[in-house]
Amino acid sequence: MKSGVSFRPSRREALPLSRSDRIAELSPPGGTSRAPKRYRAAIIGLGQIGNQFDDDPKRSVVWTHAGAYECVPEVELIAGADPDTNRLDRFLDRRNVRGGYQDYRQMLRDEAIDLLSVCSPTELHFSMVLDGARAGVKAIFCEKPLASTVEQGVAMVEACRSVGVVLAVNHTRRWESIYLEAKRLLNDGVIGRIESIAGCYPGKVFTMGTHLFDLMRYFGGEVESVSGREISPAESEPNVCGHLQFQAGAHGAILCGRDRANHIFELDLLGSRGRLRLSGDGTQLEIFRFEESPRYSRHRELVNTPFDSGGCMKENRLIEAVNDLVGCMNTGGTPACSGEDGLAALEIACALLESARTGSQLVHLRPNRKNEERTQWLTSPRSAS
């Protein structure tokens, strides 16, 4: 999975490199350290996904916005903001950045920022994305879930669109090659018409569920209606399983764990001609085709079918995401996971919870439901994943 990764010389060659420093030195496939630094990046929120996940000794690829910016030659990481001075100092030291701010609004005023990451707790995404768009940045890379409510998400997408700011939401598997490969195989018709999609996530319908719903929609198209069921009383964030009806006719089953620490993320797509299974959270992709049964006349059975992966099984999704944003800034275009995509995933999560809390009634997702009152889901000030 990591064969496509190469290394470039350190920016801080005088300093001894820790293992996590070396992770941050991963460069994008095909990248060149001689490319001019065209875009100045800054990060709001210097916690786990903003800066610190790369210090986890078990994570072997870049896992933070800061690490990804360091790896993209056209980007220079110039500043970060966090009211927590320990985290701010860790960031400034670790990333060799000069611009540190406790007040992100001050950062937006003082720095000429092209590319802004919003990595704060979810309930702050709304005001920070709006402030970023007003400050004149070119692109915003917002963490998921996009916002706390659908109304906020709609306003964020519209605000960015109205001033021409590229908005991407970090449903990070959209930039991961195994999921792109699965999409290519589905487009090529290897399993025929998609009839059902079963998905499993570890729990926390907004923090983790939105990743799954985003992929189910990526593969199955727009969702027409949902019904949900809450499977355990949640201390901070609900665990919801349920059913999706896709506009194209397929249906979806959502399974949900009760403990976020039990990491499970799987998708199983059944089509008219076969089955595609993604297991091990992006480590295994299998194709099965219906072939004439050796055991039953007039029946077919699933047979595991080798396929050509095209040699593109690499995992550097955050770097790919930043490259995608750079491409959007260079030539226009829409990122692989746009604001609209993030909004759609959030809307599915809100609708599932609304259904779960009203006796599992069917909740319809209509194209224009922004005026409807949606569920306020955040009960905790912090939404750790």
Ligand SMILES: NC(=O)c1ccc[n+]([C@@H]2O[C@H](COP(=O)([O-])OP(=O)(O)OC[C@H]3O[C@@H](n4cnc5c(N)ncnc54)[C@H](O)[C@@H]3O)[C@@H](O)[C@H]2O)c1
């Ligand atoms: N895409 C993914 O796979 C992924 C993974 C983890 C987290 N996330 C998302 O990222 C966001 C942050 O999660 P986390 O786990 O990094 O949380 P975290 O608590 O580790 O980090 C959040 C940081 O934001 C800072 N912050 C709070 N108020 C601020 C303000 N006014 N200005 C600037 N910074 C402020 C906090 O001090 C903290 O350092 C959440 O929305 C979460 O859902 C996404």
